[in-house]
Amino acid sequence: MAHQEQEGEFLYHSSCDKCGSSDANAVYSSDTAHCFNCGAWSTTKDKHKQEVRKMSREIGLLHGDPSALKARCIPENICKRYGYLLGEDKVGNTCQIATYYDTDYNQVAQKLRYRDKSFKFIGETKKSLLFGQQLFGEGNKTVTITEGEIDALSVATAWDGKYPVVSVPSGAQGAKKAISQQLDWLNTFQEVIIWFDNDDAGKAAVEECVPLFPPGKVKVIMHPDYKDASDLLVAEGKTAIVSTFYKAKEFRPDGIVTAGDIGEEAMKPTEWGDSWCFEGVTNATYGRRKGELHLLGAGVGIGKTDYVMTQIAHDITKGKLKVGTFMLEQTPVETLKRIAGKLDGKHYHLPNEDERIYKNDDLRETISNINGSGNLFMYDSFGAIDWEVIKSKIRIMHHNLGVDYFYLDNITAITAQASDERRFLDSFMEELASICKELNIWILAISHLTTPGKGASHEEGGRVEAKQFTGSRAIMRWAHYMFGLERNNQHVDVDERKKTILRCLKDRFSGQATGKTFSLRYDSDTGLLKEVDEEWDSVEAEAEAKDDNEDF
Numbered sequence: 001m002a003h004q005e006q007e008g009e010f011l012y013h014s015s016c017d018k019c020g021s022s023d024a025n026a027v028y029s030s031d032t033a034h035c036f037n038c039g040a041w042s043t044t045k046d047k048h049k050q051e052v053r054k055m056s057r058e059i060g061l062l063h064g065d066p067s068a069l070k071a072r073c074i075p076e077n078i079c080k081r082y083g084y085l086l087g088e089d090k091v092g093n094t095c096q097i098a099t100y101y102d103t104d105y106n107q108v109a110q111k112l113r114y115r116d117k118s119f120k121f122i123g124e125t126k127k128s129l130l131f132g133q134q135l136f137g138e139g140n141k142t143v144t145i146t147e148g149e150i151d152a153l154s155v156a157t158a159w160d161g162k163y164p165v166v167s168v169p170s171g172a173q174g175a176k177k178a179i180s181q182q183l184d185w186l187n188t189f190q191e192v193i194i195w196f197d198n199d200d201a202g203k204a205a206v207e208e209c210v211p212l213f214p215p216g217k218v219k220v221i222m223h224p225d226y227k228d229a230s231d232l233l234v235a236e237g238k239t240a241i242v243s244t245f246y247k248a249k250e251f252r253p254d255g256i257v258t259a260g261d262i263g264e265e266a267m268k269p270t271e272w273g274d275s276w277c278f279e280g281v282t283n284a285t286y287g288r289r290k291g292e293l294h295l296l297g298a299g300v301g302i303g304k305t306d307y308v309m310t311q312i313a314h315d316i317t318k319g320k321l322k323v324g325t326f327m328l329e330q331t332p333v334e335t336l337k338r339i340a341g342k343l344d345g346k347h348y349h350l351p352n353e354d355e356r357i358y359k360n361d362d363l364r365e366t367i368s369n370i371n372g373s374g375n376l377f378m379y380d381s382f383g384a385i386d387w388e389v390i391k392s393k394i395r396i397m398h399h400n401l402g403v404d405y406f407y408l409d410n411i412t413a414i415t416a417q418a419s420d421e422r423r424f425l426d427s428f429m430e431e432l433a434s435i436c437k438e439l440n441i442w443i444l445a446i447s448h449l450t451t452p453g454k455g456a457s458h459e460e461g462g463r464v465e466a467k468q469f470t471g472s473r474a475i476m477r478w479a480h481y482m483f484g485l486e487r488n489n490q491h492v493d494v495d496e497r498k499k500t501i502l503r504c505l506k507d508r509f510s511g512q513a514t515g516k517t518f519s520l521r522y523d524s525d526t527g528l529l530k531e532v533d534e535e536w537d538s539v540e541a542e543a544e545a546k547d548d549n550e551d552f
Contacts, residue, residue, distance in 0.1 A: 016040065026170065036173035037201050061110050061123055062087050064097045073233050074153045081161050082132050082153060083107070098149040100128035100169065111149065111169060121169075128169065130182055132156070136164040138188040144245070145179065145186075146229060147172055147196040147205070154233040155195065158241035164189070172196060172205035179209050187213065193248050195221040197228045210251045219248035274321060274405075274442075277314035278520070278531040284504065284513040285481065290404055290440045292509075293433045293478060297447040297469045298485035299458025303500055303522070303529070304446050305330070305338070307485060308407055310529050311444070313342035315405055316375035324394065324403040325378045328385055328413040332378040339376070340366040345526035377401055387414050387428060391435065398439050410446035412470055426474045433478040447475065449484075461488030466505045481513075482506040498522040499536055500529070 016025040019038035026034050033042045064087025066080035079085070083099035089112060100109040100123070109123030111131075131149050143164040146152045152167035159165065168178040175196070179186065186192055192213055196202035203222070210218045223244055226232040232240050259266075273287025288294070298304045305327075315321040316339070327335045334349055341348040344366055346358040370376050379393050390408075397403040408414075411428070418424030436443055449458055449468040456462035464484025469475045475482065482505040491497050500520040507513035521532045 017042070036171045039173070061099075061107055062089060062095075062097055062112070064088075069096075069150070069153070071234075072150060072154065072230055073237070074150075074157050078153055078157050078161055081135065082149075082156065084149060084153060098131055100125070100131060101134035102127045102129065105134050113149075125169070129185075130166040130178060131169060132164075132166040133182065133185065136166075138185060140164055140189055142191045142193060143186060143189045144193040144195055147175065147202060148228070148230075151195065151197075151229040154229040155241055155245070157233060158238040158245075172201040175205040176208040176212070179212055183212060187217075190217075192218045193221060193245065194218060194251075195229055195248075198222045198224075199227060202228075206251065216250065218251050220251045221245065221248045274319055275314075277311045278502075278518060280518050280531055281502065281504075281513075284516050284518075285507060286510060288405075288442055289509070290442050291437050292442055292480040293436045294442070294444045294481040294483070295447055295469065295475055295479045296444060296483045296485065297449050297464055298487075299449055299462070299464075301489050302458060302485050302487045304485060305409065306522070306527075306529055307500075307502075308409060308444070308446065309335075309338040310342050312376075312407060313339050316370065316373055317343060320373075320375065321405050322375050322401065322403045323377070324397040324401075324406045325376070326381075326390055326393075326406065326408045327378070328381055328409060332380050335378055336367060336370070336376075337363070340370065341527050343370075345523075345528050347527050377403055385413050385417055387417075390414070391431070394435065394441075395439070398441055404441050406441060406443045408443060408445040410448060412448045415470075425470075429474040429478040456488075458486070459488075460490050461486055464503055464505065476506065479506060480508045498524065501536055 016033075016035040016037060018035060018040040021035060021037040025042075026036060034040070035042075062085075064085030066076050066084065067086040068074065068076040069079065069084075083101075085097040085099065087095065087097050089095055093114060096113040098111040098113070099107050100111065102108045102124075107123075109121060109125045109128045112120050112122065130145070132152055136143070140163075143166065144152075144155055146155060146165065146167045148171065149167050152165050156163075156165045168175045170178065194206055194209060196205050206220055206222075210220070221244060223232055226235060229241060232244060272282075273285075273289040275287055276282045276285070296304060296307065312323055312325065315323050325332075325335055330338075337348040340346075340363060344358075344362060346362065348358060348363050348366075350357055352358060352360070377397055379390070394406060397406075411425075411432075415421050415425045415428060432443065432445065435441070447469045449464065450470060451457065452462050452465075452468065458464065458468075464486055466476050466482055469482070484503045484505055486501040486503060487497070487499065489497055498521055500522065502518040502520055504513040504516050504518075517536075519532050519534045519536050520529050522529050
């Protein structure tokens with residue numbers, strides 16, 4: 001029901017049934033109402049109000065007398081100067097009358113305020129200036145804009161009426177339109193002070209109005225203890241208004257800070273992040289920091305899951321971290337058995353006829369210990385994979401269970417559900433990085449790789465490159481770290497098949513780990529992956545070395 005106000009004239013303000021505001025609901029002659037606090041539209045059916053609206057179109061402006069607003073600490077002389085009067089409407093109801101003028105200094109409209117805080121306008125509102133604008137010429141140093149007439153009178157009281165103070169006529173949500181219509185006059189001032197209400201509607205109006213002016217022209221007042229200027233005047237007097245005025249700050253939208261804002265925080269020593277399961281990786285990356293998104297990629301059957309299970313086992317025991325797992329290609333039961341196996345050095349996930357591989361009591365004890373730690377929480381997808389659901393579960397695990405470390409295996413299973421996989425992946429990666437920062441959590445996401453354009457395949461130990469990650473441009477843009485696993489699982493030598501290279505492809509934190517490799521060896525008896533103090537070449541490096549040693 002947008003733009004309903006064009007179907008009728010504005011009449012008065014009343015209370016809103018939707019949000020409970022006492023005076024933000026604007027009533028129009030078209031039997032519609034719009035709340036400038038919550039934005040809700042409604043229809044008005046009350047016969048008495050219809051009669052008042054009909055009458056208001058037929059009457060002229062009211063007469064009244066200036067009178068001090070004692071409850072608001074506003075003296076009579078300020079009310080007289082601004083044309084804020086006390087009188088009666090045509091049916092004898094007592095009201096306060098705010099007089100509005102046009103550019104020729106003619107009275108053209110009035111805003112009537114009743115004891116129940118309802119409002120209505122009479123006259124030619126489209127021709128009116130800002131409240132109080134007729135009192136001040138152009139080219140002064142500073143003008144203050146408030147959200148309501150009483151606030152304008154309050155600030156004017158502190159200045160004894162000497163300096164320009166004006167108000168928008170229709171509150172916060174009408175502020176942008178009202179200010180836009182008077183920009184030529186407002187821009188003749190060297191400085192504009194916006195003093196709107198310290199509530200959500202007021203803050204939103206500031207965000208809308210500041211960009212109307214040249215950069216650096218606007219300063220904003222939002223008192224930390226009082227909603228508006230009127231409340232401040234009543235509570236602390238004129239000197240508090242003046243003091244607050246001089247503390248007006250150049251507007252900065254939420255999320256923008258200066259060196260002074262964060263100086264003390266910046267002086268705190270930078271600490272190491274939480275450890276990896278391999279010491280060499282921890283030393284090279286300075287650990288893992290919450291707020292980061294890490295990506296791990298490898299070919300089929302190279303050992304991505306084995307690496308992840310090793311890291312999770314480390315986190316929930318030695319790291320004492322609360323971990324959330326989203327293993328979309330295996331059940332929570334298999335995940336639990338694999339993690340338990342990494343803790344005990346046993347193949348708990350394999351068939352175990354007659355307990356020939358492990359003792360069932362050993363598995364039961366380890367599972368009990370994992371459960372007792374309270375550090376492992378696994379998502380059961382029940383075969384359904386939906387990013388919106390997963391995102392919700394991440395939030396629930398973090399807020400309700402205290403989980404800060406998450407494993408997502410794998411993102412290909414999520415993006416494959418989209419009709420436009422590439423476009424979805426772009427927004428998905430942005431959202432994944434954003435949720436890490438928003439919740440201050442760490443996520444390791446697993447990615448499949450595209451087939452290398454040349455050289456050995458990944459299954460034959462081919463080197464992993466960042467561009468091979470599925471949807472690599474989005475991943476490279478948003479990931480803090482990227483790692484690749486390389487292993488020749490087709491080698492004729494069994495010992496060679498047990499060698500794995502972990503390669504760091506991107507290190508946003510320091511850049512020092514980029515290009516480094518870490519040698520890992522798999523123990524087939526225990527199922528454990530261990531870091532070794534050896535240097536292994538990739539298949540490409542071996543091939544290059546071989547070519548260099550051969551004659552034509």
